[in-house]
Amino acid sequence: MVKSVSFTLGEHDRNFISNMVSSGRFGNKTEVVRAGLRMLEDYENKQKALRSLIDLGFEDIKAGRTTEYESAESLLNDIMED
Template sequence: MPTSNVVLSQHQHEFVESLVESGRYQNASEVLRDGVRLLERGEVEHTVKIAVLRDVVQTGWSDLSSGRYDDIADENLDDFIGQLGARAARSRSAG
């Protein structure tokens, strides 16, 4: 297994040491490997979220281009958003 030198701040060093001393990890390498795994998972989730957002944006632009949208007057916007929230809540509780 390759060895890497890592420079930690005093706070980070103390945190790693406290995790090892607590018995949760056997050594600092385990702590850092677990941290890297969390970062990897976060990167994958971030990539998926960005892909979903891009798809949703593309759908939105397509709907706009095709005239599939509701034009809401400014004075009705708060009510319209409230209705959307209520619909989303119902849909979430049903699913």
């Protein structure tokens, strides 16, 4: 069951939503808000994954699993091999 929710938007956001609908990009205001929420959810999921990878990197550093490079070129070559 779909439940209606109301909230207050500032002028900038109201104008943006109206422009998205009037441009034909979206059929109505609800579609604009849903698209924005999907993008925010995707962004948050990517941020969570990135934080996890950063934590893994710090764990590797603490455990001494590191590689020293003589130059930026050798680092780049190693990256490109993966």
